[in-house]
Amino acid sequence: MLLASLLLLSSLAAQGQDTTFAATRGERLRLGVHEGSITVSTWDRNAVRVQAEPEDDDDDARLDISRSAGVISVSVRGRNGPPPEATFTLTVPAWMPLSLNSVEGDITVRGSAAAITAETVNGSVSVTGGVGNVSLSSVDGSVELSRASGNISVSTVNDDVTVRNSTGTVAASTVNGEVTLDAVTSSAVSVESVNGDVRFSGPIRNGGRYQLNTHNGDVTVGVQSGANVTVLVNTFSGDFSTDIPVEIRTRKRQDGSFSFVLGDGSARLELGSFQGSIQLMRPGQFRDQP
Amino acid sequence: MAADIWTDRLSEYVDGELTAGETTALEAHLTGCAECRQIADDLRVVARTAAALPADTPGRDLWPGIFDAIAPGKSAIPFRQRRPWHANVPRLAAAAVLIATLSGGSVWLAMRQRAVVPPATLSARPPSATPATVIPASARAERTYDAAVADLRAVLDSGRGRLDSTTVAVLERNLAIVDSAVADAQRAVRSDPNNVYLNTYLARTMRRKIDLLRQAATLARAET
Numbered sequence: 401m402l403l404a405s406l407l408l409l410s411s412l413a414a415q416g417q418d419t420t421f422a423a424t425r426g427e428r429l430r431l432g433v434h435e436g437s438i439t440v441s442t443w444d445r446n447a448v449r450v451q452a453e454p455e456d457d458d459d460d461a462r463l464d465i466s467r468s469a470g471v472i473s474v475s476v477r478g479r480n481g482p483p484p485e486a487t488f489t490l491t492v493p494a495w496m497p498l499s500l501n502s503v504e505g506d507i508t509v510r511g512s513a514a515a516i517t518a519e520t521v522n523g524s525v526s527v528t529g530g531v532g533n534v535s536l537s538s539v540d541g542s543v544e545l546s547r548a549s550g551n552i553s554v555s556t557v558n559d560d561v562t563v564r565n566s567t568g569t570v571a572a573s574t575v576n577g578e579v580t581l582d583a584v585t586s587s588a589v590s591v592e593s594v595n596g597d598v599r600f601s602g603p604i605r606n607g608g609r610y611q612l613n614t615h616n617g618d619v620t621v622g623v624q625s626g627a628n629v630t631v632l633v634n635t636f637s638g639d640f641s642t643d644i645p646v647e648i649r650t651r652k653r654q655d656g657s658f659s660f661v662l663g664d665g666s667a668r669l670e671l672g673s674f675q676g677s678i679q680l681m682r683p684g685q686f687r688d689q690p
Numbered sequence: 691m692a693a694d695i696w697t698d699r700l701s702e703y704v705d706g707e708l709t710a711g712e713t714t715a716l717e718a719h720l721t722g723c724a725e726c727r728q729i730a731d732d733l734r735v736v737a738r739t740a741a742a743l744p745a746d747t748p749g750r751d752l753w754p755g756i757f758d759a760i761a762p763g764k765s766a767i768p769f770r771q772r773r774p775w776h777a778n779v780p781r782l783a784a785a786a787v788l789i790a791t792l793s794g795g796s797v798w799l800a801m802r803q804r805a806v807v808p809p810a811t812l813s814a815r816p817p818s819a820t821p822a823t824v825i826p827a828s829a830r831a832e833r834t835y836d837a838a839v840a841d842l843r844a845v846l847d848s849g850r851g852r853l854d855s856t857t858v859a860v861l862e863r864n865l866a867i868v869d870s871a872v873a874d875a876q877r878a879v880r881s882d883p884n885n886v887y888l889n890t891y892l893a894r895t896m897r898r899k900i901d902l903l904r905q906a907a908t909l910a911r912a913e914t
Binding site: 674 | 854856857860861863864867868871874875878886887888891894895898902905909
């Protein structure tokens, strides 16, 4: 049986805590805070620095850092009563997988080269980097990701979702907000909003599958010259337009829907907007869009 | 997740519209997924029934207009204004049933995979081996949906006190947005019951609400 080793348990009162300890490759870091922001940056040292600041001079606030089964756990707790509010600033090795949770607060990560899970309820999530499983979510706050690669899942409920300059499978969703995927290289993309625009720009890869849907918003897709893709268009009361030449070899028509083929059609691009516009354009034109 | 991917493509599989590679992959999935096998069997039954129906000829072909509009150069096609054509109604009706069957299966699968309440309290159940008629498949899907919504609502309501009031307001506002989308889709289906896209869309929107309710219920149970 593995026993947890306590690295630090000390008061956060007054000026807070600033501690640095060694980390071994293969360890992951888990940080949970009820109320307060989390900011993580990376360095090339095999060490973790934790800076924690209590919101108020709370004599009951305690910083708790422990290590067990390859997981370094960081949290703040009150001696009695609810978890105190605290702001965390961490510096970690770029290789260290991260699991970050907050209920009330923003989460920011810069420069990671590892798996990341970041979840908050009321707050934004902003991540640069991430390799492998990258899962970011909020309920009432925006989610932004750039320079990630791997299996990407990004979602919120009541704000926008943005992914830029990333590669891998991408699932992105919101209810009330826009979803933008810009310069995303992927063979599997699933994007969904209910009340907001949906935008995708990136190479359409042979054999890839791309699904972009919204209810009350526009769908805009940048399609590169020479793409081999079967495009399926679905709308109820919206419209469809294209700024690119469409070479139609086959067609399949259903009521309120139609499809056409570009090149050999090996990729599948499904575009749906119940009552908005669906537009195809060249990637350069996409970037010029507001 | 894999089941969701293939569930959405079973109709194409039954219609023989998948590529050889996709067919191989889907059949490999079917060997290990009883639910998808069941849905595929249902689809074959409905497809055979549909094939026996007489075919209608569309009143007029809209394709020339669409073709002209999407030829090089920017143009737009306001679908709603150009949609009063009557396509192959019997086949579309059959397709609508396929979607109803799929939606029932999809919701059931979603509930199976993501249930946040004990299964015993759910009235959701898998599609029957062979739908006796068209109506029960659709009705079953609606019953499944209603039951899932009611169950998840109950979980959310019981945990509402543990959620921050701002979070509750945000969730309720967004549930209302999804409800509005569901209502739009239901109205659209009522106005055009044979529309494949609309039936599919309605099922997807209903599932979106289930997902959001599940997320809300999970939050209500998790927050302290």
